[in-house]
Amino acid sequence: MTQPAVELSVDGASVTVPAGATLLRACQAAGVDTPTLCWAENLTPVNACRICVVEVEGARTLVPACSRVAEPGMTVLTDSPRVRLSRKLVVELLGSSVDMSRSAEFSRLVSRYGAQPERFGPKALTVAQPVKLDNELFVRDFARCMLCYKCVEACGTDAQNTFAIALAGRGFEARIATEHDVALPDSACVFCGNCVGVCPTGALVFKTEHALRAAGEWRESEQTVTDTICPYCGVGCTLSLRVQDNTIVRVTSPSDSSVTQGHLCVKGRFGFSFVEHSGQHKP
């Protein structure tokens, strides 16, 4: 069955994409680098960050490329002054309110759009707050949370279906919260860590990684990443093991894996300590 195709124009170039494809896909097909922060290929687009906005001829406002479906004959501009201005402001608003320093993509966007988050002044309100340390597996550092919704989606219908966390509150007070803001071990959380896996800003991070970073011993240049298969049940999940000093420091799964679609369970993600060499082959 061949899907009907949609032809449209992106920055003056004609592109053809399958029906139902998003403008983001059309931009990719046209070879246009379209930034995203809250989008991920293994999650439903929420179009919350608005960094991917593009200009569609005839539309009153800009539209989010990540979720807007391409229509025949659309004329799309991805680098117009309006687009550049909005993207710059999105970067500045995020940069002035959230600690985005762990996002390489964000740093790239700062220079690409000439953003100056400091324009909003030294007293600009931020989401700075203490790190939440309430379990031995991962920490929540919400000073880095940009509210991209990825963790909520991964905990919810896009993967884990545990629904331990959700958006709570409203406006600038909006936050990722458990039921009644209780600590994770008291919540419905089953510690699959899929929220950690999709977090783009380092707001959710492995305890091991957090400890190494806190001690100034996190050395990305010395780390290797190796894909292998989980040692537990028969599903056969691909694990990407990030290793420093012959120790596993982070476990993820490739989002294009047909088995995992980027998601793991608690055993696959955290159950590796039995190969940590202090415990293995004790004399």
Place this chain on the structure above:
Amino acid sequence: MDLRAIAAMPTDAEREAVDGVLGPAGEDLPTGLRAAKTHRTLLLPGLHALQARLGWVSPGGLGYLCGRLGVPPAEGYGVASFYGLLSLRERPAAFAHVCDDIACQVAGAEQLCAELTARLGPAEHLPHRADAPTSATRTAARWMRSPCLGLCEHAPAALVSVAGPEPRACAFGRASVARIEAALLGARPDTPETLLGGEGPRRLLARAGAVDPSSLTDYQAHGGQRALRCALELGPAAVLREITDAKLVGRGGAAFPTGRKWEAVARAPEQPHYVVCNADESEPGTFKDRVLMESDPFAVLEAMTIAGFATGAERGYLYIRGEYPLATGRLAHAIRLLRGEGLLGPDVLRSGFAFDIELRSGAGAYICGEETALFNSIEGFRGEPRNKPPFPVQSGLFRKPTAVNNVETLVAVLDVIRDGAAHYASVGTAASPGTKLFCVSGRVGRPGVYEVPFGTRLDALIQLAGGVAPGRRLQTVLLGGAAGTFLTPDELTVPLSFEDTRKRGASLGSGVVFVIDDTVALSPLLRRLAAFFRDESCGQCVPCRVGTVRQEELLARLATGGSFESRNAELALLDELGQAMRDASICGLGQTATLAIQSALAKFRPHSGAKP
């Protein structure tokens, strides 16, 4: 679903409150996803029941409600913490929401709040954070500040609710410490009748004040139900034609042609179709829909029935803001009477047409007036707007084709159907036929709801309302609402029509005419507007969530002279911010949150102090 909740047990009262909404608890736990999906729409009614019974939503109560509905408790908490009228921390059964929004601000709300603080103690803040720090000395607060309560003609206003087995809520104007205290003790402070004024034919207000709002017979004696009978005779196609020919457009602010909307829903292949009446009137300075619903509740229900008939819907939802207890009560009563008389139900007027209406209350969230946020709220999700397209006519309530209309729009439908499009267009302008309601408030002699033909000049309307007090000078008028435009005295000749205001870069918005004389300091007013948007942003998208905060900070710097750059640099920054928020925000709230403030800053140099 294998949902887990924290170990908190509901009290008997909480069980009763929830079971009162959901019916008695069965033996079985809900199983499967589909059952949960169909029940979720009862989440907000359940939260209301808990709030009304206990005065707050406790972990045990929320857990019990979520368990019965199959809603994940974290999501239930996310929904509960979205709404201003719900508290997630224990507080006294009797609690006051005191409006300090623009109309009340110019009527002395700050003075009232100061007096209340002295008398009742400090105001509550962060009621939607269960984990908010509580100081050791803090006693449970008995009141909190509120955005516009829609009683601007009687400003300042307050809403007092008393939780218990028989919960009470009353909203009243002319609020004072004494009246608020009396209400907290169970009294029902009176509020005078709203002044209904205008010029030319009275259509939308034809029955208001003349008819007994609790009597269906009286409604019928005043011509009620005639439009519905006409519609049933005409048939859906002819009804759609009349609405289109009458060039009726929506009065909620967006001015979209009603006929086109209804036709699109009627044509949509997906079933079922829904009709939604948007009665979440929350734009600061707006109270016309409240007055319509309080004084003529059967009219809006009749119009919804016609909308259902024309669009092929069997079910309508009327979503009314939670701050309108009087209107809510009158509508609920009217729906009961209509059902009893066969005017709602499986066979409306024995025509074979089935239609019923469900009344849903908001819980204090301006954003739920945005149509897609309203759908989410009804469905039991956070009131976060959806990206459009798809538009409601294709994918609205429960992702089905939905005709959503504002109260005033619907009431206008009655005249169109009863008297025909041609008669309807006998007043008004060519492009904006008919009459329009305006909410005139602020520093004006006779605040109230005014019905005038489209095209009436703004200065004429203000004169009808008595103008500013003798000896005072009119400083400016905020036209359209918080997302409207400030007009200078020499701009008041503008004819009040969609096309004329648009030409002048303004809009009718929700019909707000907020009059500001020279006693009013503009700066605090602008900062209140900015605070309103910051408070009411749903927080979903970056431009609005952070942008509304930055706008407020910028105004504070301008007001206090704490500008770290020049005023011009600040204005340039606001300009860029406004542009990005207009272009990149998901919904109308963020897109328009800078409009009024930018218009004021462009036209005035507001000082922090009052002008002489």
Place this chain on the structure above:
Amino acid sequence: MLWGSNARETHPIFFHHVLKAVHRGAKLYVVDPRRTSTAAWADGWLPVQVGTDIALANSVAHCILDAGLEHRAFIHRATEGFDAYARTVARYDVDRASRETGVEPGLIRRLAEDYARADRAMICWTLGITEHHNAVDNVLALINLALLTGHVGRWGSGLNPLRGQNNVQGGGDMGALPNKFPGFQDVEDPAVRARFEARWGRPLPARNGWTLTEMFEAMERKALTALYVIGENPAQSEADSQHTLELLRGLEHLVVQDIVLTRTAELADVVLPASASWCEAEGTVTNSERRVQRCRPALSPPGQARDDIAILGELSLRLGYDLATPSPQAAWDELRSLSPMHAGMSYARLEELHGIQWPCPDEQHPGSPFLHARLWSEPLLGPRAPFIPTEQVEPFDTLDASFPLRLTTGRHLESFNTGVQSSAYVWPHPRKTTLDLSPHDAARLGVGEGEQVRVVSRRGAVEAPVRLDARLRPGLAFMSLHFPDQVDTNILTINVTDPKSGTAAFKAAAVRIEKLLQPPDSAGRGVALP
């Protein structure tokens, strides 16, 4: 249809896929004695009494035939033995089945109808089907349902045993079975054997070897005296563990090759420290959907630990045959030359395609997402698929006045088998083996949450704390087996095995609960009854 599977906890990522389908409108039925977290997602949960699966399956067939919903064309073209099967299931009317299984008649009918009417339907099962004395019959009963409705051999339809370990399937693929060479080729087939003998240059045994059960039986009669255990912990994972320990202790020579010093290794004469195959070695594993996937070393092994392949090479050399310790890739290529179903799976292709599902006969073949398509080919290729009627037989460990409670066992989300791997990480909740009881039984027995009690079966007794679980029906108790050092659940389980597969009946023991008069001196350690 998930039958005897708590996939939500035991195969979480597989269940993600199930839930995606459920969100899109697929119907989910779960057959399980417990209202597991899997069952909580189901449109229909069938709370079957432990060990009555055949009665239920046959009754589902009965309902399908009653309603005329069987796939006549498929039965006619691709199966045999239907008439005998129909006669058998005719005796399993819903009322009888409802009495035996405890599932209400309407639910059985609804499942039958939904399963038969579905465009595509899949039956997945796990150890709830196979860890019984009649494991093979249980599986056959499910296969019969698929044949009856034509839900086999088509995309999205089929029968799917969910493998419990990451390479159970791979072990079988590679011939780690007593009767198979790699690629499921029969040991007793001379032509097959000749090919392997030619390739390996040595004569090979012409007879099938022993199953695990047969090995223990051989130990019992001292016909097996030396045992080489690689990556297993039978001292704790076998049913009736006291008896297993005795047998292991009675061996003349025990060699254990493992990554940690397991209980079994503690008994060994020689321990060969191995590298962890999933992260310290190169190789392949095969998952539940027959997908062969690459494992790669991310860590260097500790101390003297060596790759399994190196240890085997060394051992082989000392036994007089030089394997020349090939690289894992070379060993894999040799396998491909001998196993036709793996022939097309070069390392390069496994890499490129993120694993390939067998059979994959050549390097152009994309792999096989499902099997048995031949049943739909025109004309039919190969033999007809047989209906094999099965009959309900009660669990061996019967309930009586002395042992009135049915104990079943299983896994929890965060843990794995005997906990060798999963006990090492810090799960944020308390982890222990509890005796899960329905509140009804607990009240009847006068025991409360957290109370330490003695659980007694015909084989032994353990002490464990009580946990009340409203999801359990009265008469049913549940224990996990993850913490044998704390509570050795397998002291209780019965070592009666299915004669056809050799699997032990971990899922159905008869027990009683005794209140402890005095606090136990050593918490949770078991004692053997005389």
